[in-house]
Amino acid sequence: MKTKITELFGIQYPIVLSGMSMVSVPKLVAAVSEAGGLGILATGPLNAEETRQAIQEIRTLTDKPFGIGASLMMPGAKENAEVALEEQVPVINFSLGKGDWIVERAHAYGGKVVATVINERHAKAAQRYGVDALLATGHEAAAHGGPVTSLVLVPTLADLVDIPVIATGGFSDGRGLMAALSLGAEGIAMGTRFSISKESPLHDNTKNVVLGKTIEDTLYTDRFDGMDCRILKTPHAEKFIEGSVNIPKAFKNSFSLAKSLRMPWIKLFIGGLISGPKKLFQLARTANATEALNLAINEGDCDHGIHLVGQVQGRLNSIPSVEDIINDIMKEASEVERRFLSLADDATSQSPVNEPTT
Numbered sequence: 001m002k003t004k005i006t007e008l009f010g011i012q013y014p015i016v017l018s019g020m021s022m023v024s025v026p027k028l029v030a031a032v033s034e035a036g037g038l039g040i041l042a043t044g045p046l047n048a049e050e051t052r053q054a055i056q057e058i059r060t061l062t063d064k065p066f067g068i069g070a071s072l073m074m075p076g077a078k079e080n081a082e083v084a085l086e087e088q089v090p091v092i093n094f095s096l097g098k099g100d101w102i103v104e105r106a107h108a109y110g111g112k113v114v115a116t117v118i119n120e121r122h123a124k125a126a127q128r129y130g131v132d133a134l135l136a137t138g139h140e141a142a143a144h145g146g147p148v149t150s151l152v153l154v155p156t157l158a159d160l161v162d163i164p165v166i167a168t169g170g171f172s173d174g175r176g177l178m179a180a181l182s183l184g185a186e187g188i189a190m191g192t193r194f195s196i197s198k199e200s201p202l203h204d205n206t207k208n209v210v211l212g213k214t215i216e217d218t219l220y221t222d223r224f225d226g227m228d229c230r231i232l233k234t235p236h237a238e239k240f241i242e243g244s245v246n247i248p249k250a251f252k253n254s255f256s257l258a259k260s261l262r263m264p265w266i267k268l269f270i271g272g273l274i275s276g277p278k279k280l281f282q283l284a285r286t287a288n289a290t291e292a293l294n295l296a297i298n299e300g301d302c303d304h305g306i307h308l309v310g311q312v313q314g315r316l317n318s319i320p321s322v323e324d325i326i327n328d329i330m331k332e333a334s335e336v337e338r339r340f341l342s343l344a345d346d347a348t349s350q351s352p353v354n355e356p357t358t
Helices: 004-009 026-034 048-061 077-086 100-108 120-129 150-160 174-182 204-211 235-242 247-260 265-275 277-298 311-315 322-350
Strands: 015-017 039-042 066-071 091-095 112-117 133-137 165-168 187-190 218-221 229-232
Touching: 015 026, 015 039, 026 039, 026 048, 026 066, 026 322, 039 048, 048 066, 048 077, 066 077, 077 091, 077 100, 091 100, 100 112, 112 120, 120 133, 120 150, 133 150, 150 165, 174 187, 174 322, 218 235, 229 235
Parallel strands: 015 187, 039 066, 066 091, 091 112, 112 133, 133 165, 165 187
Antiparallel strands: 218 229
């Protein structure tokens, strides 16, 4: 299947792996790229040295195009983006910040840049920066989706900009891919579907917990890491977001956060102070959120940890390989296409024929 996205990235299928912290690791990234899609490395929990090592590891696993993600407002993100530029990563996906400097330097070596957006204002700004494509994140998505559903957001942005749009939020199968294309997107990005795969590092217990949930078993809140996001609904998650920020716990966890970023703790703390109370509280939430994510993702403890997941979780019922996921999507997409063509043929044959006038 050829779309503007497959041609832009040089990939076989218009399917992208979303950059999920602690989940979109080199093995999963390479698996998606090898299967014909575009894998995106999550660099949120990595420091610059770890990002460089991860990029080099991906290159030992695949010679296909891949990308990295950088949430620019998070600590260490700028440094990770710098590493990606130095390593001349084929695709850089930035979010939560102004990425014009990334565009300029990536284009200098032939790289492509994708901006993650959730509204029209962000889409317009990203196009002004010169990005090559947008990743439109709908309300159904895990983590930091916006308030507008994919069904409305995708066609709105596709009509608004002159660059390709990748739809994410609510997509997991061939019907979803064809729906996205019908809405004006040139491809889809999936996080939750790829997280429940054989190559995903997500703990088996958490995978099975997700498989037991429905489309209604998520919570959308700004009280987890300080930004609107979607998480797995559990008794612990409900208590976590109902309470106020646990400052003593955040203070303790901030040392681990600074250590993981290879950043002096005092620099992290002063940076938060200088940025103001709102940023400081967000850092506190981030510190606590990082610990909660680690428990769910790496230890399989969903009773005390928290997992980011999309509403599409309720549509998943198996743990296939990445290759099987992509093959099944493309097979179903072809079946949907044939059905559309059949419906179009029927509509044409049933249309009234104008009678000749005498």
